[in-house]
Amino acid sequence: MSGAPRRAARRRSPGQGALRALFYVLVAAVLVFTVFPFVWAFVSSIKPDDELFTTPVRYWPGRATLDNYRLVLANGEFQTALLNSVIVAVSVTAVSLAVGSLAAYALGRFRFRGRSLVLYVVLGMTIFPQIAVLGALFEMINFFKLYNQLTALILTYLIFTLPFTVWVLTGFMKAIPREIEEAAYVDGATHWQVFTRVMLPLAVPGMATTGILAFIAAWNEFLFALSFTQTPDKRTVTYAIQAFSTTSSGLYEIPWGQTMAASIVVTVPLVVLTLVFQRRILAGLTAGAVKG
Amino acid sequence: MSMPANPAATSAAAPPDHPSLDARRQRRAWLFLLPTLAVVAFIALYPLAQTFYLSFTNARLGTGEPASIIGAQNYVDLVQDSYFLDAVLLTVLFTVVTVLGELALGLGVALVVNSRFKGRSAVRAAMLIPWAIPTVISAQMWKWMYNDVYGVFNDLLVNQLGVLDRNVAFVADPAVSFWAVALIDVWKTTPFMALLLLAGLQLIPHDLYEAARVDGATALQQFTRITLPLLRPSMLVALIFRTLDALRVFDVFFVMFGNRPDMQTMATYAQQTLVSVSNIGYGSAISVALFLIIAVFIMIYLAVFRAEEA
Numbered sequence: 001m002s003g004a005p006r007r008a009a010r011r012r013s014p015g016q017g018a019l020r021a022l023f024y025v026l027v028a029a030v031l032v033f034t035v036f037p038f039v040w041a042f043v044s045s046i047k048p049d050d051e052l053f054t055t056p057v058r059y060w061p062g063r064a065t066l067d068n069y070r071l072v073l074a075n076g077e078f079q080t081a082l083l084n085s086v087i088v089a090v091s092v093t094a095v096s097l098a099v100g101s102l103a104a105y106a107l108g109r110f111r112f113r114g115r116s117l118v119l120y121v122v123l124g125m126t127i128f129p130q131i132a133v134l135g136a137l138f139e140m141i142n143f144f145k146l147y148n149q150l151t152a153l154i155l156t157y158l159i160f161t162l163p164f165t166v167w168v169l170t171g172f173m174k175a176i177p178r179e180i181e182e183a184a185y186v187d188g189a190t191h192w193q194v195f196t197r198v199m200l201p202l203a204v205p206g207m208a209t210t211g212i213l214a215f216i217a218a219w220n221e222f223l224f225a226l227s228f229t230q231t232p233d234k235r236t237v238t239y240a241i242q243a244f245s246t247t248s249s250g251l252y253e254i255p256w257g258q259t260m261a262a263s264i265v266v267t268v269p270l271v272v273l274t275l276v277f278q279r280r281i282l283a284g285l286t287a288g289a290v291k292g
Numbered sequence: 293m294s295m296p297a298n299p300a301a302t303s304a305a306a307p308p309d310h311p312s313l314d315a316r317r318q319r320r321a322w323l324f325l326l327p328t329l330a331v332v333a334f335i336a337l338y339p340l341a342q343t344f345y346l347s348f349t350n351a352r353l354g355t356g357e358p359a360s361i362i363g364a365q366n367y368v369d370l371v372q373d374s375y376f377l378d379a380v381l382l383t384v385l386f387t388v389v390t391v392l393g394e395l396a397l398g399l400g401v402a403l404v405v406n407s408r409f410k411g412r413s414a415v416r417a418a419m420l421i422p423w424a425i426p427t428v429i430s431a432q433m434w435k436w437m438y439n440d441v442y443g444v445f446n447d448l449l450v451n452q453l454g455v456l457d458r459n460v461a462f463v464a465d466p467a468v469s470f471w472a473v474a475l476i477d478v479w480k481t482t483p484f485m486a487l488l489l490l491a492g493l494q495l496i497p498h499d500l501y502e503a504a505r506v507d508g509a510t511a512l513q514q515f516t517r518i519t520l521p522l523l524r525p526s527m528l529v530a531l532i533f534r535t536l537d538a539l540r541v542f543d544v545f546f547v548m549f550g551n552r553p554d555m556q557t558m559a560t561y562a563q564q565t566l567v568s569v570s571n572i573g574y575g576s577a578i579s580v581a582l583f584l585i586i587a588v589f590i591m592i593y594l595a596v597f598r599a600e601e602a
Contacts, residue, residue: 040433
């Protein structure tokens with residue numbers, strides 16, 4: 001829109017002004033609804049216990065404290081869980097990108113019989129209920145002696161990260177101009193050289209998008225982590241926080257201050273990642289969903 | 293440009309659609325696909341087939357006894373299992389309530405963030421926060437807000453607004469716990485629904501609204517005659533995705549209610565049977581049942597939308 005009509009639109013009648021105010025009330029309502037639980041968790045995490053467990057509820061801490069964070073971060077089991085989550089999420093992302101980009105190159109650039117069948121299978125997997133394979137995976141993991149191993153998670157998480165990676169990267173590969181690839185072939189490059197030297201560097205934005213989505217999905221996973229690991233040294237953060245609030249005992253049955261601090265610690269990297277890469281994430285999500 | 297040093301490249305002098313070259317490209321394509329196909333076969337297709345097979349057996353883990361095929365016995369037991377039937381009912385009710393709520397709210401939010409206003413991109417970014425927070429963790433955050441004594445909701449409703457005269461045990465009270473958990477799901481996914489619908493809204497050409505305005509159409513007419521019909525494909529996709537997610541809901545129920553018998557979804561019941569009880573055969577039958585219910589929902593959606601198009 002050019003400047004002139006916008007300036008004209010600013011001269012409004014009182015009725016329009018009221019409508020505009022109402023509109024901003026709606027926007028504010030959307031914002032409060034969206035971010036309040038997160039803000040409340042943060043406010044709760046910096047309250048000392050006597051302010052947390054008091055009625056009427058205090059909406060702002062009188063004596064803000066980082067004690068809950070100190071306790072949580074000094075907790076060895078929580079540290080291990082954080083490390084486990086990083087290991088699992090990074091590995092799953094790396095494997096998904098490595099394996100998925102190969103497939104995406106074939107699907108985006110080659111015409112071959114069975115191509116659409118492969119695409120349908122990949123798309124079908126994105127709507128797959130994890131629970132439908134839980135029993136068989138559970139048996140398989142026991143058979144390969146992977147129970148209570150991070151490897152079991154890295155392997156099984158591919159079931160939801162890989163199809164997504166292939167699907168979105170195929171779109172990116174298709175969008176790369178064919179001339180660049182053909183020039184490389186004329187210069188005598190093999191398919192592998194074209195893939196590693198031409199296609200991969202050009203697909204970096206797509207890799208970043210799908211990589212972030214795969215990382216977030218792996219970081220958030222709970223069902224497989226709960227089912228395939230057991231001891232505290234193998235838990236991921238989602239499992240650890242859940243276990244943390246059910247097993248701890250003390251003056252108050254659940255250490256809510258620490259639970260909220262842990263929640264903030266686990267969530268903040270994701271929120272920062274999301275806000276920094278919001279455009280990419282939105283593009284990736286809508287590409288994955290709308291094309292399906 | 294340099295001469296091709298690779299002798300294989302000299303064959304490129306032949307017409308590009310030369311059959312041998314084409315066959316080689318076909319083989320090469322499958323080679324690139326091989327790792328993905330191996331992973332898919334290993335962790336998805338084989339386990340899926342295995343789950344169907346296991347559902348007809350009495351397989352248990354840790355007994356050391358080999359499983360034997362018992363026919364449809366698990367399914368016969370399922371239809372007489374009141375815990376299972378309650379779980380089906382609860383899951384379907386949860387799906388209908390949350391998906392309808394998210395569709396209505398999401399459409400409203402999408403229309404709001406589709407208009408021009410200052411700070412619009414900041415609001416759109418903030419909407420990704422609930423999506424990014426792991427469900428297990430958002431469930432903990434809500435559980436704290438729902439706390440019967442120290443929770444912020446009870447304070448707001450009783451002390452600040454005076455809507456209620458005494459505190460409610462949102463999580464423990466069977467009369468309200470279903471709605472409490474449904475609200476968490478609506479909170480978490482309404483923004484995501486709104487963003488999908490927003491993407492659909494942005495595909496609608498602007499001149500349609502201009503033309504409608506010239507013809508004297510009211511805002512409501514523009515909404516019902518232009519926005520809704522053209523948004524239908526995006527709505528179908530969003531509905532299918534959300535329905536599938538809601539039917540397999542696990543995390544939020546597990547965190548809120550653990551193994552409480554009156555608050556089991558099909559997924560929590562299946563997980564408990566498979567992992568805690570190690571009854572692989574029966575648990576697989578529950579998984580298959582969930583799979584079938586999902587298939588039924590997809591067919592209903594596709595049939596309804598196709599019927600409308602005709």
